[in-house]
Amino acid sequence: MPDAAAGDVNSTWTLAIRAAADQGRPRRAVALYLSSLRSARRPCPFALAAVLKSVSRLILPAAHPLLAAAAASLHAHLLCLGLLDHPYPRAALAHLYARLPDPSRAHSLLDETPSRPPRGRAGAHSFLVSRNSLLASLLRSGDLAAARALFDRMPVRDVVSWNSMVAGLAKAGHLDAAIELFDKMPERNAASWNAVMCGYIAQGNLTKARELFEQMPVRSNVSWITMISGYAKSGDVHAASELFERMENKKDLYAWNAMIACYAKNGCAREALAVFNLMLKPHVWVMPNEKTFSSVISACSQLGDLRFGLWAEFFMGSVGIELDDHLRTALVDLHTKSGQIDRAFDLFRGLGMRDVVSYSAMIVGCGMNGKFNEAVSLFKEMSDAKINPNAVTFVGLLSAYSNAGLMEEARACFASMTEKYKISPSMEHYTIMVDLLGRSGKLDEAYQLIMQMPMQPDASVWGALLLACRLHNNVELGEIVASKCFELEPGESGYYILLGNIYSEASKWEKVKRLRKIMAERGLNKMPGSSWVQAA
DNA sequence: TTAGGGTTAG
Numbered sequence: 001m002p003d004a005a006a007g008d009v010n011s012t013w014t015l016a017i018r019a020a021a022d023q024g025r026p027r028r029a030v031a032l033y034l035s036s037l038r039s040a041r042r043p044c045p046f047a048l049a050a051v052l053k054s055v056s057r058l059i060l061p062a063a064h065p066l067l068a069a070a071a072a073s074l075h076a077h078l079l080c081l082g083l084l085d086h087p088y089p090r091a092a093l094a095h096l097y098a099r100l101p102d103p104s105r106a107h108s109l110l111d112e113t114p115s116r117p118p119r120g121r122a123g124a125h126s127f128l129v130s131r132n133s134l135l136a137s138l139l140r141s142g143d144l145a146a147a148r149a150l151f152d153r154m155p156v157r158d159v160v161s162w163n164s165m166v167a168g169l170a171k172a173g174h175l176d177a178a179i180e181l182f183d184k185m186p187e188r189n190a191a192s193w194n195a196v197m198c199g200y201i202a203q204g205n206l207t208k209a210r211e212l213f214e215q216m217p218v219r220s221n222v223s224w225i226t227m228i229s230g231y232a233k234s235g236d237v238h239a240a241s242e243l244f245e246r247m248e249n250k251k252d253l254y255a256w257n258a259m260i261a262c263y264a265k266n267g268c269a270r271e272a273l274a275v276f277n278l279m280l281k282p283h284v285w286v287m288p289n290e291k292t293f294s295s296v297i298s299a300c301s302q303l304g305d306l307r308f309g310l311w312a313e314f315f316m317g318s319v320g321i322e323l324d325d326h327l328r329t330a331l332v333d334l335h336t337k338s339g340q341i342d343r344a345f346d347l348f349r350g351l352g353m354r355d356v357v358s359y360s361a362m363i364v365g366c367g368m369n370g371k372f373n374e375a376v377s378l379f380k381e382m383s384d385a386k387i388n389p390n391a392v393t394f395v396g397l398l399s400a401y402s403n404a405g406l407m408e409e410a411r412a413c414f415a416s417m418t419e420k421y422k423i424s425p426s427m428e429h430y431t432i433m434v435d436l437l438g439r440s441g442k443l444d445e446a447y448q449l450i451m452q453m454p455m456q457p458d459a460s461v462w463g464a465l466l467l468a469c470r471l472h473n474n475v476e477l478g479e480i481v482a483s484k485c486f487e488l489e490p491g492e493s494g495y496y497i498l499l500g501n502i503y504s505e506a507s508k509w510e511k512v513k514r515l516r517k518i519m520a521e522r523g524l525n526k527m528p529g530s531s532w533v534q535a536a
Numbered sequence: 537t538t539a540g541g542g543t544t545a546g
Contacts, residue, residue, distance in 0.1 A: 164540055255543080361546040
């Protein structure tokens, strides 16, 4: 007779719930579990373990007020079902508790088990699982010493115990200790190799990680994805896409998401959308999730493609993907870039929790759309909420001041960014300041600011000043600045045209003629209808 | 097949 209390391990419900959890669809796993309860079957411990894991993935970020409530009610649920003593749901519950501000409940839950294994094969296995859970929990909470002590004390260890310890050491930056342990392992699987590979990637040593990847006797999907996302973080889009093409197994949702994110993060928005389209093709068909769409919307935003973005929003609605905070933030960005500031504000107000990223997206959006007052009050609001601004926040704030033509305020803001908030200005900050100074006629000050930059100014900075020279008809400085622009972007005819406009405004026709000749020699197109070309 | 490893926003 099957174990009536535990339910059928291989029931359709259990398989479906676990499949949803494994495929990274926690919401679906929870929904399926709730349906299974209605069918009046006894829940299976493995289904519950999957559900608990899904809940802890669903409630983000850590320390969310819902998390404590969810943990308590699921704890009671397990007690009612008599499944609290089963190692898998118990470990999953501990995982949930471990994400609370005070993770002590997690450890006490796992520590209640005896220090020696009970008799019988099932008992021994159950004991090993609960020890492994405690080990993982200690490692997650960063207590490396306690984890190591437990690991060394364990009477029996399996490949999971070893993997956890190796991964924990590697993640904490103790790569040498991790490798030492890895070398001693009696048995290894793909996860063991992945753990060390991860350690190298965390150190930024992609070469060593790749070496290990090529050496591995077996590679799991995780191995491929770890390597791909490693390259994505280091900006090596080419290496990432090469690996993606080479993947041996069927590409799962994680793999598609990693590749789309890689393109979207590294400014290859078109490629990101192409890969997204590919995963939707009938012969491929992998159902995207909210993580896919976060990257897709970001790509649309980079391209200013509101139409595709709106289609994606419609798609999400029709397949029941709910907007989480990441997605909302991506949509805020998309809508502000398309001038839909009211819709962006609606999305922003619907956020579960506002953080520096969402505030910055909204402030940048306000800055771009001339909503100076809103940008400033959002900045104040985030300061009151003790959320520290970062470089992106100041891009938004400075552009808001710049659009409003508020010179002194922008200057004060730029100063406080460096002095009060200790944020070193990036190229973008300098560009905004140079543009504002230049437009206000403070050409020398703008030039001085560029000269003081700690990094090599790029074409956007010089271009802003060149535009200002054109606006204020400054031939002398215009020539200096234009030469910098020509040097940095030799194929860009726009800078020649700007300088030409400056010359023709000053009636320097000889210089106009010479400039036209240089353009022709360099094979640059003249812009149709640009007055100085005709005037000459 | 159940513990461990991989994917998201400005």
